[in-house]
Amino acid sequence: MGEDIFNELNRENIERLHERYNRLNRFVIADFVRRSAYRYPDKPAIIFRDKRYTYRELEDATNKFANALLDLGLGRFERVAVLAHNTHHQAISWFGILKAGGVMVPINYLLRGRDISYCINHSESTVFVVEDDLFNLVSDVLEEMPPVKRFLWSKIGGKTAKPEGWHDFDELVRRYPADRPDINLDIHDVVQFSYTSGTEALPKAVMLTNQSLIAEYTSAITTGGLDPEDIVINALPLYHCAQQHVFFTPMIWLGGTNILLYDANVKGIFENIQKYKATQLFCPPTVWIGILRDPDFDKYDLGSLKKGAYGAAKMPPEVLLELAKRIEGIRLWNHYGQTELSPSHTILQPEDQMRKPGSAGQGELNTETALLDDDDNIITKPGGVEEIGCRGPHIMLGYFKDQEKTENAFRGGWFHTGDLGVLDEDRYVEVVDRKKDTVKTGGENVSSLGVEEAIYKNKNVEEVAVIGLPHEKWIEAVTAIVVPREEAKGKLTEEEIIETCKKELAPFKVPKRVIIVDSLPKTPTGKLLKRTMREIYKDFYRG
Structure with missing residues (x-):
């Protein structure tokens, strides 16, 4: 009777066949390490400080961690939050969680306290992996995370002792077998929640699937110039979609070598490029500028570095020329995208860097790109400013617990990026502004609304507008324009506002400067004219 599934082609029988032969023919990220271990068993997969894992060793470690999670009671599609720098534990967690049938929730370690507990509670994470050096970020809010049933201690070298009742990460990996977990996995499974701030003060959980990520990996490899011989410096944090999904995981799939840097300090980048003869580095323009300006630049041999990538902001043409010299x-690639697109959307190739400076390029292999007017009509005429839309398998499944925002983003059969762009005659896209009220500073998205809400907690503030202004180091600097209350005029200071923000916000969200004014420009209906403010103060940080 069971063989009837071979005799008629329909959706039910196709699904039954997939279920029956899942371990034989599935296509999922959880199997990437094993496939590379088959091809390159003794090749280094990840290197972190003095820890070096070959592909065979990484396959064993991730299987052990997966079996540990299953024994701890992790259920299918339950979330595992990870608060860590770029470490071997972060890498093992990613693949181990997927092998166990769970969903990874990487936590931005620039957040703290209730910003983190919000992500834990909203995602309903039942397991929380915390690095010892980052424990201070959550120590005061551990009692405010009721979904968490198990805490895991990632000891990297910090002096803080493991709290009572927590499980030691390394001990778990040692205790469990290296057998591949017997879990059916599917290409449509959700495998990660990535939190993105967008335009709201509260972050949204972007649901990424095997399909969306593998489609994006295929694009990143084919259009981004990656190959198995690459040795990649992972300097940006792996909680960030770009580093994890445009470089780190595609390189695991290909069988390349990933060097994990604890942080993105320039000296560490120099030392590791020279030590491992690294071939590829991804940084936002701010870090590339920092590399060029570092007084020790000429002391290191960087000759192996043949591939460079950037994103999050435009690269000034003079910096492109200096890098080439x-x-x-x-060779340089510019990736444009966002978390909802897994995250890469368009790419500017090396041969176009000086031919089309400032451009975001064209849609990648698995994406379609279009400019959409306010009625979601496709605009093909060059020169007009319209919203950038995307269509294709990179796109997220949706926002967890937020159908309304999902349907709004997906309206008209396109994903609406919230970015405004211009097409040139060759159909290359240039990003010129954002509909979304965010500031992208040093590669991080900051919600203007969230900063404004923090500033309004100061009772001396009548009105505030937070905008991003051009900055040599940060590309965009979070800047607050404040109108004092009548009784505080002449008394309210920039320092007072910044101190208010430091008490309420993660450090990267705190305004770099505060401008105190008598009034803010508005429309006749009272809407703040932030574009006017950006124009008025565009040279503020230039002297």
Whole structure:
């Protein structure tokens, strides 16, 4: 009777066949390490400080961690939150969680306290992996995370002792077998929640699937110039979609080598490029500028570095020229996208860098790109400013617990990025502004609304507008324009506002400067004219 599934082609029988032969023919990220271990068993997969894992060793470690999670009671599609720097534990967690049938929730370690507990509670994470050096970020809010049933201690070298009742990460990996977990997995499974701030003060949980990520990995590899011989410096944090999903995981799939840096300090980047003869580095323009300006630049041999990538902001043409001059033979790619797109959307190739400076390029292999007017009509005429839309398998499944925002983002059969762009005659896209009220500073998205709400807690503030202004280091600097209350005029200071923000916000969200004014420009209906403010103060940080 069971063989009837071979005799008629319908959706039910197809699903039954997939279920029956799942371990034989599935296509999922959880199997990437094993496939590379088959091809390159003794090749280094990840290197972190003095820890080096070959592909065979990484396959064993991730299987052990998966079996540990299952024994701890992790259920299918339950979430596991991870608060960590770029470490071997972060890498093992990612693949181990997927092998166990769970969903990873990487936590931004620039957040703290209730910002973190919000993500834990909203995602309903039942397991929380915390690095010892980051324990201070959550120590005061552990009692405010009722969904968490198990805490895991990732000891990397900090002096803080493991709290009572927590499980030691390394001990769990040692205790459990390296057998592949017997879990059916599917290409449509949700595998990660990535929190993105967008335009709201509260972050949204972007649901990414095997399909959306694998489609994006295919694009990143084919259009981004990656190959198995690459040795990649992972300097940006892996909680960030770009580093994890445009470089780190595609390189695991290909069988390349990933160097994990604890943080993105320039000296560490120099030392690791030279030590491992690294071939590829991804940084936002702020870090590339920092590399060029570092007084020790000429002390290191960077000759192996042939591939460079950037994103999050435009690269000034003069910096492109300087990079080409000072790092001989380097080729550069510009990736544009956002978390909801897994995250890469368009790419500007090396041969176009100086031909089309400032451009975000064209849609990648698995994406379609279009400019959409307010009625969601496709605009093909060059020169007009319209919203950038995307269509294709990179796109997220949706926002967890937020159908309204999902349907709004997906209206008209396109994903609406919230970014405004211009098409040129060759159909290349240039990002010129944002509909979304966010500031992208040093590669991080900051909700203007969230900063404004923090500033309004100061009772001396009548009105505030938070905008991003051009900055040599940060590309965009979070800047608050404040109108004092009548009784506080002449008394309210920039320092007072910044101190208010430091008490309420993560450090990267705190305004770099505060401008105190008598009034804010508005429309006749009272709407703040932030574009006017950006124009008025565009040279504020230039002297």
